Amino acid sequence: MGFGPNIVERIARARADLRMGVPVVLDGGAMMFAVETLDQDRLNQLDDLTGVTLVITSHRAKTLHVTPYDSDLARIALPHDVDLNWIRAIADPADDLNAPMKGPLRSERGGDATLHRAAIALTKAARLLPAAIVVQLNNAQAFALTHNLTMVPADAALDQTMSPQHPIVAARLPIEVSEAGRLHIFRPEDGAEEHYAVEIGKPDRSQPVLARLHSACFTGDVLGSLKCDCGPQLRGALAQMGAEGQGVLLYLNQEGRGIGLTNKMRAYSLQDQGFDTVEANHRLGFEDDERDFRIGAEILRKLGFASVRLLTNNPNKVARMQESGIDVAERVALKVGENRFNHHYLATKAKKSGHLL
Numbered sequence: 001m002g003f004g005p006n007i008v009e010r011i012a013r014a015r016a017d018l019r020m021g022v023p024v025v026l027d028g029g030a031m032m033f034a035v036e037t038l039d040q041d042r043l044n045q046l047d048d049l050t051g052v053t054l055v056i057t058s059h060r061a062k063t064l065h066v067t068p069y070d071s072d073l074a075r076i077a078l079p080h081d082v083d084l085n086w087i088r089a090i091a092d093p094a095d096d097l098n099a100p101m102k103g104p105l106r107s108e109r110g111g112d113a114t115l116h117r118a119a120i121a122l123t124k125a126a127r128l129l130p131a132a133i134v135v136q137l138n139n140a141q142a143f144a145l146t147h148n149l150t151m152v153p154a155d156a157a158l159d160q161t162m163s164p165q166h167p168i169v170a171a172r173l174p175i176e177v178s179e180a181g182r183l184h185i186f187r188p189e190d191g192a193e194e195h196y197a198v199e200i201g202k203p204d205r206s207q208p209v210l211a212r213l214h215s216a217c218f219t220g221d222v223l224g225s226l227k228c229d230c231g232p233q234l235r236g237a238l239a240q241m242g243a244e245g246q247g248v249l250l251y252l253n254q255e256g257r258g259i260g261l262t263n264k265m266r267a268y269s270l271q272d273q274g275f276d277t278v279e280a281n282h283r284l285g286f287e288d289d290e291r292d293f294r295i296g297a298e299i300l301r302k303l304g305f306a307s308v309r310l311l312t313n314n315p316n317k318v319a320r321m322q323e324s325g326i327d328v329a330e331r332v333a334l335k336v337g338e339n340r341f342n343h344h345y346l347a348t349k350a351k352k353s354g355h356l357l
């Protein structure tokens, strides 16, 4: 006991520290930096330390023609007197086409990559580019104390188990499709983004409810972007709930399939260079889809729903709900908003991500 932060809260601090460029100590023997926020001052100080590696995911390694000996990631020995721009270019594909040769890059093999894996997990949780500098430490605890750094156990960084979502407040919200709207706010214990549920009417909790798990898309939902189908899907789902007089729409703040808006814009910039939506995620070092749908299942349960008629074209979403204990009584197709700008995007999702056309 005590007043200090528990492990979940220390992970939350670690995310915030990394976003500011402050390194984090991994219990088990290392200090890590997110490459995206590493500054020249701190890089200079690394000159005095040994055992410094640059860690990238195997997707990013493939783009750079580096062998990922650890299957999911590659550890690259950092050359001496390395330039900050060189490190950033390994992590950030923005200039890949202008300056394709970054190497030769030698990746390390053998040894334990657990701390490196934990470092990548933390950069992703911080919604930064998935690339880290990892520095071996002999006495991690003393180092953290001396430099006033947040220390987290590597296994907790690796297994950031979904945090409980707590209902905070709900209030009546008449909207265009239904005057009987109600907005619920859910807050996770781990300091991450809040999520919202829009309840239409008074759905019977003993019957499957018409439901939509909508992932945030600032560009589509708010700006009316023509590059995706999110805006029409959001409004189409609400309209159907309004017409039926009941339903529940979860607005999950997992922007960009869980990589955050900044990284999604990096992906859009790569799409401007000719890569498709999946290739762009991979070149950045991400998986195709980094969302955690257990959050949606947990919120449905907290609202009293056990069974849904799920508005989606994504069979993976149906599978994730079933796995998380929510019965999908029916999949209801939601095909709206195709146009000449998103035609290729929708075709790619059908071909590579299994979406139903």
Ligand SMILES: Nc1nc2c(ncn2[C@@H]2O[C@H](COP(=O)(O)OP(=O)(O)OP(=O)(O)O)[C@@H](O)[C@H]2O)c(=O)[nH]1
Pocket: 213, 214, 215, 216, 217, 218, 228, 229, 230, 233, 254, 255, 256, 257, 258, 259, 264, 267, 268, 277, 281, 311, 312, 313, 314, 317, 334, 349, 355
């Ligand atoms: N990373 C990335 N995310 C995107 C891109 N286009 C849209 N998104 C995000 O994708 C999410 C929506 O996912 P979709 O794949 O359209 O749909 P889905 O939720 O998997 O499936 P449906 O239920 O059928 O809509 C939102 O979070 C968007 O911000 C893109 O090109 N790259």
Ligand SMILES: [Zn+2]
Pocket: 217, 219, 220, 221, 228, 229, 230, 231
């Ligand atoms: Zn979208």
